[in-house]
Amino acid sequence: MASIVVAEDDTDIAELLATVLSNEGHSVRTASTGLDALALIADARPDLIILDHHMPGLSGLDVAARLRAEDPAGSTPVIMLSAAAPAAARGLVDVTISKPVRPKHLIEAARELLATRDAGEHASHDASTQLVDVGRLLAVSDYLTRPAQVAALDAFAEELTRLTGVPMAAITLVLNDSVVLAGSHGLPKWVREAGGVPVEWSPDTIVVSEDVPVLISDSSTSDDEYAGSPLFSISGIRSYASVPLNSAEGHVVGTLCVMDDEPGTCTEDTVQVLHSQRAPAVSLLSRAG
Template identity: 75%
Template sequence: MASIVIAEDDRDIAELLKTVLSNAGHAVRTAPDGAAALDLIVHDSPDLVILDHHMPGMSGLEVADRLRAEASTHDIPVIMLSAATPAAARQLCDVTISKPVRPKHLLEAATELLEAREAHPGTAAQLADVPRLLAVSDFLTRPAQAAGLDAFAQQLAVLTGVPTAAITLMLNDSAVVAGSYGLPKWVREAGGVPAEWSPDAIVVAEDVPVLIGDSRVSDEYADTPLFAVSGVRSYASVPLHSPEGHVVGTLCVMDEAPGTCTEETVQILHSQRSAALGLLSPVGPAPADA
């Protein structure tokens, strides 16, 4: 059972959503506006928040912005409901759902977010670690050459025999693509993906490699957007460390075919970490791999 707060000014819709989620076993409280929702959230520390966007006084977007600005509420998963979702909502909310809301769709989204939170309860806090983020920022502000990183990613694809490769830098809420080869156009144009979309969030938060032979038989990753939307079946990723030892990003490869990524793939990725860091920080020497 999870604790959920719903902010919705339409009483009938609020009661419908409460009934759907309560029938699924969750403890649900509702608020008629943004200010009341903030009071409930601070008091209850819920596992999930569901926000209507257009509410009197304070919009759902303003509530989400305040939640992300406070350390005590920063990591609470947020779903936004709106007939016209504002662009900024995708930066502040984990999921956006168009109105009119289908109860089944809402329940599926809520279940996925709650299961992810339960499976990796410390991931968000570890990604938000300030010294780690400062180290990531240091790499982002260095004069690395995108063309060189893209060429390195192409070489990585050749070395591993896997058609798609990327060098990422992991912020608290997104995986930024520093260099890539074979990634879908929409990922390249966006510059990356939300952190929760990718196993790289686990790689960075837990400082461990991830190897997925076939996402369709993985209970943990099968429904995550990277696999469900992009059709990726095979995946391997290893952490990249700053000279001070902070995990700042990853080297990763992926394929739409199952079984392409193996233990040997992971070893090849490990062997290429120093070269990748040298390209990310051309103003100084790359640290030696552990």
């Protein structure tokens, strides 16, 4: 049995998470704000911490940053729950889980992190592991070798900009070293002419490695890792949202993403619109010419 602190401001969700984890034999205490979570964590010294990102006062990201400042080694594993994972969370938490939360997913993540902690190992998630997964790369290669649907995919990207109200959009396929444009609208000319960007320049690395959406409201203030990359620094991208595209076998083969050079354009509503377009995007990628 483990001691777990759950920080979640929605009482119904907090009760659900507590019940699910208690049924697994864990002792669970809950907090409804970031400040309450910090006080409870200091008192309970839990084996695992679960943080909702959006909470009154201090956000889950703020709480995670304070915990990491106090414990740089990250000896207590942290799970973050969010409709769209903030890119900055990557260096502060062990696992991000998309909301709405699937109980089975949460239980499996908790079990893995607790087992790693009990073994005295530090849980870390290396994005490159998923990027070079052979099964995933074969699935991406299958899409890349199909007859091109460039015009249709470009039209789909243009429709994404209309649906989201964000001026730039792309459908990508992600290899181990590059993010390839399958279709796009409004992107900078140099990105279109290159056909994509290196993986280290794009937050899509997080989307693929963790199978979660990513939301950057303002790269100049919320995301140090990508603010200096050419995609952001040269093109002036400030706001970014991306969701995973999964093959029929479940591999994350690419993304739907939108971006803007104005901050604050991409929101959680943007992420929800992108989610609604995943199935038609995969269908279009799969269509033989």
